[in-house]
Amino acid sequence: xxxxxxxxxxxxxxxxxxxxxxxxxxxxxxxxxxxxxxxxxxxxxxxxxxxxxxxxxxxxxxxxxxxxxxxxxxxxxxxxxxxxxxxxxxxxxxxxxxxxxxxx
Amino acid sequence: xxxxxxxxxxxxxxxxxxxxxxxxxxxxxxxxxxxxxxxxxxxxxxxxxxxxxxxxxxxxxxxxxxxxxxxxxxxxxxxxxxxxxxxxxxxxxxxxxxxxxxxxxxxxxxxxxxxxxxxxxxxxxxxxxxxxxxxxxxxxxxxxxxxxxxxxxxxxxxxxxxxxxxxxxxxxxxxxxxxxxxxxxxxxxxxxxxxxxxxxxxxxxxxxxxxxxxxxxxxxxxxxxxxxxxxxxxxxxxxxxxxxxxxxxxxxxxxxxxxxxxxxxxxxxxxxxxxxxxxxxxxxxxxxxxxxxxxxxxxxxxxxxxxxxxxxxxxxxxxxxxxxxxxxxxxxxxxxxxxxxxxxxxxxxx
Numbered sequence: 001x002x003x004x005x006x007x008x009x010x011x012x013x014x015x016x017x018x019x020x021x022x023x024x025x026x027x028x029x030x031x032x033x034x035x036x037x038x039x040x041x042x043x044x045x046x047x048x049x050x051x052x053x054x055x056x057x058x059x060x061x062x063x064x065x066x067x068x069x070x071x072x073x074x075x076x077x078x079x080x081x082x083x084x085x086x087x088x089x090x091x092x093x094x095x096x097x098x099x100x101x102x103x104x
Numbered sequence: 105x106x107x108x109x110x111x112x113x114x115x116x117x118x119x120x121x122x123x124x125x126x127x128x129x130x131x132x133x134x135x136x137x138x139x140x141x142x143x144x145x146x147x148x149x150x151x152x153x154x155x156x157x158x159x160x161x162x163x164x165x166x167x168x169x170x171x172x173x174x175x176x177x178x179x180x181x182x183x184x185x186x187x188x189x190x191x192x193x194x195x196x197x198x199x200x201x202x203x204x205x206x207x208x209x210x211x212x213x214x215x216x217x218x219x220x221x222x223x224x225x226x227x228x229x230x231x232x233x234x235x236x237x238x239x240x241x242x243x244x245x246x247x248x249x250x251x252x253x254x255x256x257x258x259x260x261x262x263x264x265x266x267x268x269x270x271x272x273x274x275x276x277x278x279x280x281x282x283x284x285x286x287x288x289x290x291x292x293x294x295x296x297x298x299x300x301x302x303x304x305x306x307x308x309x310x311x312x313x314x315x316x317x318x319x320x321x322x323x324x325x326x327x328x329x330x331x332x333x334x335x336x337x338x339x340x341x342x343x344x345x346x347x348x349x350x351x352x353x354x355x356x357x358x359x360x361x362x363x364x365x366x367x368x369x370x371x372x373x374x375x376x377x378x379x380x381x382x383x384x385x386x387x388x389x390x391x392x393x394x395x396x397x398x399x400x401x402x403x404x405x406x407x408x409x410x411x412x413x414x415x416x417x418x419x420x421x422x423x424x425x426x427x428x429x430x431x432x433x434x435x436x437x438x439x440x441x442x443x444x445x446x447x448x449x450x451x452x453x454x
Binding site for chain 2: 062069070
């Protein structure tokens, strides 16, 4: 996504700048983890796709998707996050797996 | 289909109802009110035929949606949506105050843009407009400065402190426009460009959606629905005049569209008196009528030297004329129960 326009950056003393840099490093590490986990998830999704195909079952399973979303909402709330945005993210995550399974 | 829940429904009950609906391949949208929560069902409603919705714990009633639009409808979201543009000091559309967008039809050079930005800000405008890519009726007319203009808009925003809105005409321009602007405009001629609507629906920027020249109110709301169904719920609607048999004015401002839209949708509604009349002398009376009819804001073309503007000179106001219109607008806003932000005149933003 594009950078935030209008978001001014204010330079403070040396110590807060160091802390900021550290936090940003940490965010980058977490982002890399998220992407790696997404790739793992897509890989397993592909596997499920071929298993379903072998069993002659349809690739898309709305009931299972709804279950995944409900579980994600519960986990989000337990983790102190708003469930609505987490649901939206998980529909996107499901979309990644769906595309991978359909492309097989 | 919308589902009204019982008061004080638990998260687990809500999750269960949503799972039931989503398990047949539909999607849900939840609007939490003070007393009741409304669950909107999105997708092919015939899929729900076999789901015993009324039997689910927490469900009070199930009602069909009679309107073809869902996310844009007041049935789905009862409270008015306030769309914020720019940072904390930026503009809010749909709140108590009237928000005004002003600036040149097209960005011609940096100096004129900066001077206009300072002038409109001091007169009370809260967003700067300026065309970079211009959809002109004639291919021989000035087509805009493109990316150069986007850079100028971003520079002037940083200097003057007004968020900016500019039109995006093509899906290929979305990323570059979103990188420079705080709000994306979909012009009247692109109101039903569905691939463009879908793409701006995926961007995290508020969208200013102008009504097409021959589009009905229903079609305008369906266009908003397109953007919203792709994830972007921050849409501001703009009535800018429609094509009628009358040729004394460029278009006919559909004043009745304002209260009809306010009744049908929770989205903010603004009016473009400049394009509606096509004549600088008509801007003030049409702006007054718009605010009196309940519009949440205005978008007005302002140019330092309308006589020599490269586009839309006839309908542009000079800096002084714009300041006068904004002054005269105040009593109309107050009569309609609205406020008007005061201008910021001293220097440029810190």
